[in-house]
Amino acid sequence: MRVNGRPQRTIWPGSDGASVEVIDQTRLPHEFAVARLDSVEGAARAISAMLVRGAPLIGATAAYGIWLAMLRDPSDASLRAAAQALLSTRPTAVNLRWAVERMTSWIAPLPAGGRAAAALARAAQVCDEDVAINRGIGAAGLPLIRAIAARKPAGGAVNVLTHCNAGWLATVDVGTATAPIYEAHDAGVLVHVWVDETRPRNQGASLTAWELLNHGVAHTVISDNAGGHLMQRGQVDMVIVGTDRTSATGDVCNKIGTYLKALAARDCGVPFYAAVPSPSIDWGVRDGLREIPIENRPAREVTHISGRLPDGAVATVAITPQGSAAANPAFDVTPARLVTGLITERGVAEASEAGLRRLFPERAPTINPPHP
Numbered sequence: 001m002r003v004n005g006r007p008q009r010t011i012w013p014g015s016d017g018a019s020v021e022v023i024d025q026t027r028l029p030h031e032f033a034v035a036r037l038d039s040v041e042g043a044a045r046a047i048s049a050m051l052v053r054g055a056p057l058i059g060a061t062a063a064y065g066i067w068l069a070m071l072r073d074p075s076d077a078s079l080r081a082a083a084q085a086l087l088s089t090r091p092t093a094v095n096l097r098w099a100v101e102r103m104t105s106w107i108a109p110l111p112a113g114g115r116a117a118a119a120l121a122r123a124a125q126v127c128d129e130d131v132a133i134n135r136g137i138g139a140a141g142l143p144l145i146r147a148i149a150a151r152k153p154a155g156g157a158v159n160v161l162t163h164c165n166a167g168w169l170a171t172v173d174v175g176t177a178t179a180p181i182y183e184a185h186d187a188g189v190l191v192h193v194w195v196d197e198t199r200p201r202n203q204g205a206s207l208t209a210w211e212l213l214n215h216g217v218a219h220t221v222i223s224d225n226a227g228g229h230l231m232q233r234g235q236v237d238m239v240i241v242g243t244d245r246t247s248a249t250g251d252v253c254n255k256i257g258t259y260l261k262a263l264a265a266r267d268c269g270v271p272f273y274a275a276v277p278s279p280s281i282d283w284g285v286r287d288g289l290r291e292i293p294i295e296n297r298p299a300r301e302v303t304h305i306s307g308r309l310p311d312g313a314v315a316t317v318a319i320t321p322q323g324s325a326a327a328n329p330a331f332d333v334t335p336a337r338l339v340t341g342l343i344t345e346r347g348v349a350e351a352s353e354a355g356l357r358r359l360f361p362e363r364a365p366t367i368n369p370p371h372p
């Protein structure tokens with residue numbers, strides 16, 4: 001995508017040949033800042049502290065993290081330690097495991113002397129594949145938006161509601177849930193996006209709104225609780241969300257609050273789609289509710305909120321009484337029965353095992369080890 005008119009990805013190798021640069025998403029929307037990661041520990045910290053976030057970008061950062069580890073020490077022990085450090089950062093997005101396992105299987109058979117160069121090339125491949133996958137999701141989702149647009153009176157925009165940030169900032173480029181929206185907008189289809197603020201970290205208000213504004217897509221930020229009301233009033237034509245992990249049976253794990261949007265959408269007869277790149281499908285999970293590990297994040301994200309003061313400084317303030325406990329489960333699971341369709345890079349699948357396997361027939365059933 002473009003920032004201030006210049007093409008921009010979320011992650012790229014540094015010009016010094018020994019680092020990776022990322023957009024520091026903790027500073028958006030108030031400041032566009034770039035962070036330099038020069039070690040696997042730095043890459044792991046960037047994932048844990050959410051300088052980078054969103055399932056596909058977490059995977060891409062992990063891929064470059066393996067490269068940084070191989071640059072410093074290409075031994076087997078270093079490869080194992082790097083994989084372990086990266087895998088322990090965040091539990092829910094399966095793209096992390098997907099990227100680490102892929103990188104390890106590519107790098108481990110090579111002699112130590114060839115590992116760093118190969119890891120750099122493979123990490124770039126992971127990133128380019130992500131962009132191609134997201135473009136495929138855009139192409140597959142565009143007809144869904146066009147079909148709704150065709151039923152609108154002249155000048156009427158298609159109202160899409162989205163939750164969290166599954167935009168280009170959550171990926172290497174293009175985004176997943178936003179890919180059909182950008183495709184439609186660029187094709188001249190009138191689109192308006194309802195942007196859930198997405199408490200507690202406000203990825204919608206801070207990141208999705210910033211992206212859409214940059215790209216010139218009409219949008220309105222709403223509180224998380226407003227979506228059901230808008231759906232009851234016929235002001236939402238469709239919902240498109242992203243996913244951190246989708247089961248082989250079509251259960252969609254995504255940012256906390258997604259499930260409530262799916263319930264409201266079902267009650268109101270609004271189609272509810274998840275944009276699902278294939279690396280976000282966990283073919284070893286059959287029951288998303290029971291088997292997908294849900295990250296519990298610090299209570300402070302609930303008890304405090306950050307924003308820009310009138311003097312331009314960014315400050316964090318408390319919003320709960322001192323002494324109140326707070327809980328912060330970061331993801332929830334929307335059962336397949338509430339999902340109208342899964343928009344993948346190969347087309348739109350029914351949210352079911354049969355639907356996914358029809359599009360991905362090469363995937364043999366797998367069994368995951370139990371998670372702790």
Ligand code: MRU
Pocket residue numbers: 053054055056093163164165166167170171175176177203241242243244254255330
């Ligand atoms: O906690 P985050 O910001 O990493 O959560 C991100 C989401 O839940 C996204 O919707 C999901 O990763 C899909 S991103 C294409």
